[in-house]
Each structure stands twice: as C-alpha cells, then as structure tokens.
Amino acid sequence: MPLWFWILAACVIAFLTKLAGYLVPAKVLSNKRMTRIAGALTIGLLASLTVVNTLASGSQLTLDSRLGALAAAAVALLLRAPFLVVVVVGALAAAALRLAGLP
C-alpha cells in the first residue's frame, strides 16, 4: 500500500471519530469508563511516542543526542516556556551535541 493510502484512511478515521461523538446517543459515550479510557490512551500514547522518538532506532534502543534534547526540553517546560520555544530548545540541544561529536 502506498503511504498516501494510509494517510487518507487515517484522515477519514479521524473525521468519523469526531463525527461519531455528535451522532451517537449521549449515554453511550457519557459513560465515565469511556472517558477514562480516552484520557488514559492520550497520556499513554504521548508518553510512548516520546520514548520511541528519544531511544528507538528501528528495533534497537540507542543512547544519542536525542536524550540531551529530551533533558533540555524538560528543563524548558519546567521553566514554563511556550510550546514553540520547547521545540526549538530540543532542536538546538540535539544539533549542539552532534556538533560536539555525539552520535
């Protein structure tokens, strides 16, 4: 399957998920358990994506400049930097560590 297929299919699913909320009778989704699962999924997936993008290279775990980017971003977040600043700090940290010779 070409990547375009997966992109468009994922877009259709995203829209139908949103629309389902407006169409499904309220009591199906207003159930607290559904809300908890949706909330836990959001947190869990973002944590997982953070780890994968920091440590994974294909199917291997590697320690490289990206770990420095994670630490720098955490410091920026602790200092209440806005999102865009956090992203730039992450990029600068990774670029600087690479310039210093780290993988």
Added chain:
Amino acid sequence: MQFRQSPAVRIGASIAIATGLYGISFGALGVASGLTIWQTIALSLLMFTGGSQFAFIGVIAGGGGGAAALGSAALLGMRNAVYGMQLNAMIGPTGWRRLAAAHVTIDESMATASGQSDSIERERGFWVAGIGVFVLWNVFTVAGALLGDAIGDPKAWGLDGAAVAAFLGLLWPRLRAKEPVAIAVACALATVLAVPFVPPGVPILVAAVVAAVWGYVSTGPADEGLEPDVEPHDPDDPRLPRHRHPDATGGDA
C-alpha cells in the same frame, strides 16, 4: 454582549494564535520524517488533530509502517469522540454545521467552549477557537513544510531532537496529578521493553493496550488526559480556577 467584547472570542482568538503558530513545527517535522510536502499538508487539512498528526509522523520517522502509523493516530484521536458528545450537548449544531463542527472538534475548541458559562459564549468560543486554529494551523504547516524541505539534512539541524521535545511538550500539560504520571511511566516502560522484540511502530500500540486497560480498571477522575495543549482560560478570570498553576500570578495577559 457585542461579539468583539466577548471574553470567549478573546480567549478563542489567543488560543488560535498560540496553537496555530506551532503548526510550523509540525510542517517541518512532517517533511523531516520522510513525508512529502503535500502529504504533510494533507494531514493538517484533513486529519486536523495535532496529537494524531504528530503520532502519525512519529511512527513513520521511527521506521514504522503506514498501518502502525494509522493505528496510533486513530487511537490518539479517540478522545475527540468524547469531546464531540459533550459539544453536541453544549452547542447542538445541525445539518452542515454539524459536519463543520465535527471537523474542528479538537482539544482547544473543546476547552474554550467548556471554559465558558453561558450558551452563546460557549458557541462563540468553540467556533472562534476551532476555525481560528484550523486556518492558522494550516497556514503555518505549509510554512513549516517548505522550511523543512529547504534546510536539507534534518539531523544536522537537530530536528529529531525537536520531535522529542514536541511529544514531551504535548504530554507535559496532561501530567497534573499522580495517576496520569503513573500511566505515562507504565506506558513508557512498556514501550522500552517492546522495542527490541516487535517491528517499529508496534511498541506504541503495545503502550496503547496498557493505557486502555488502565483506563478500563481505573476509578480516578474521568477527565485526566483531556486537556488542551495551551491554557484555555483567561488567567484574569477568577471564576475559572481549574488547571491554574499553583504559583500563577495572572495580570500579564
């Protein structure tokens, strides 16, 4: 109340600017992950839910396949169904407006609407934030994609570090209590353990199973994890203490 003096419009517009701006990081990272400029633009235009878009390109950047990217984007978008249900009760759009409302149902429009107390203000806040973020997010995605395409080697510019920072930045505002932190740690551990044993992209789905089971058996507050990426409330408004930082001073908005 006049439209331009409405607090919901003011809050919605400031959220639209703050959130729309970081479309530039999505655009640049989309191209760096290996998507074409048009594929990156299509995600912002058609998927239009930041977390899922970042998830899709995050899996592709890590060497995962299209199916795993679709799976993690779809699961991360599940909370939008919960928002849609709540917004339907709050605003109740009908006909074509319902389709438009569904498309702009995201963390930010939901938070702006739910931060208001009367129904006209909720509706104004929802549409101003939803349409405002949609327009600016797409404009800045195009800018970011062109920028990402122009700078060449993404690693030399630290763009893989930028992706790490972006995911941590999306996660951070949702970690305001013990249970979300515990969920995040458990899912991070499950991911690390799974990486060497399954194809790229699949560890994220393993973490999704852990999170879903946790949510199923949990008895904690039901709205954890359902926060916007940018503070949706007017920091000067004393009626809205929810989600304020303990040492927030206000008065600078």
